Amino acid sequence: MTTPGQTPPTVTGKVMRILEAFAPGDVRLTLTEICRRADLPLATGHRLIAELVAGGFLERLPDASYRVGTRLWQIGIQAARPRELRELALPYMLDLYAETRENIQLAVLRGDRAMYLERLRGPKSVPVLTRVASELPLHATAVGKVLLAFSPPELTERVIAQGLTKHAPNTITDPERLRADLAEVxxxxxxxxxxxxxxxxxxxxxxxxxQGEEVVAALSVVAWRHSADVKRFGPAVRSAARALSKxxxxxDPAAR
Structure with a gap:
């Protein structure tokens, strides 16, 4: 809610808040969840959400929850740089999948997190948390470590200052260990x-x-810990990433 002295959000701002509620990667949200994340009263949220549903930007499901609509997807997929990077990467990702039969992922840096542009998986691939357009922490994922390692040091320090949250048994939560890990990367x-x-x-x-030495994305293989030797996949991942880089x-940099 707006605090005293604070300018109330415009209608456009309220709509952006509603759409941003889905940004963390949640496929379905209830009206209450959307309004809580968007910091909007239920009545206001209900009215604006109904308009977004009518326009095809959101979709109302039989259980009364909501998800992103096809109209919003049609517009979003036209974003030039992610689309072109994904289209160039897909052949190399398919080759990498054919070689490993494991999850193949392509991610880029978005703020302080890794955003996934594409994912390939097979019927026997390990279930993973990622979905296209979802975001995961930089310090706890292989793609995130790559993006963090080749970014300005200020980003690493900002991530550390925010706190290195533990997500699984071996998540790196010690700042010095993370810095050493990134140096090795x-x-x-x-x-x-x-x-x-x-x-x-x-x-x-x-x-x-x-162009040049700018790291624009990270390519990865994700597999079962107990049935795959991840070190064995390193050369194949590096080779595919280098081919995509070429x-x-x-x-033409102006086209991206």
Missing amino acids: RRTGLAYTVEEMSIGTCSVAAPVYG DLAAK
Whole structure:
């Protein structure tokens, strides 16, 4: 709610708050959950949500919960840079899946988190938390460590200052250990995790470069901890990331 002395949000601002409520990656939200996240009264939220449903931007489900509608998806998928990066990456991701038969993921940096642009998985792949457009912590994922390692040091310090939340048995929560881990990622060009984001999983990721030395994304394999040797996947992930980087470097930077 608006506090005394604070300017009330505009209608546009309220609508943006409603749509942002789905940003954490939740597929379905109730009216109460949306209004709580958007900091809106139920009556206001109900009216605006009804308009968004009528326009196809949100969809009301039989259980009275809501999810992102196809109209919003049609507009969002046209975002140029993510779409072009995803389209260039897909052939290499398919090759990597054919070689490993494990989860293949492509992520980019969004603020202080890793946002997933694409994911491939097979019938026997380990279940993972990621979905397309979802976001996960940088310090607890292999793609996140890559993105963090090749970002300005200020980002690492900001992530540390926010607190290194423990998500699984081996999540790194010690700042000095994280800094050392990131230094190793920069040295080897690969990041590894073993039960750092979820129990039973391991992963390896490599940086994807754009023009020059800018890391624009991270490519990873996620597998079962007890049935896969994640170190064995390192060369394949690095090779696929390098091939994708060459494709990106060959593109006109003004087109991305």
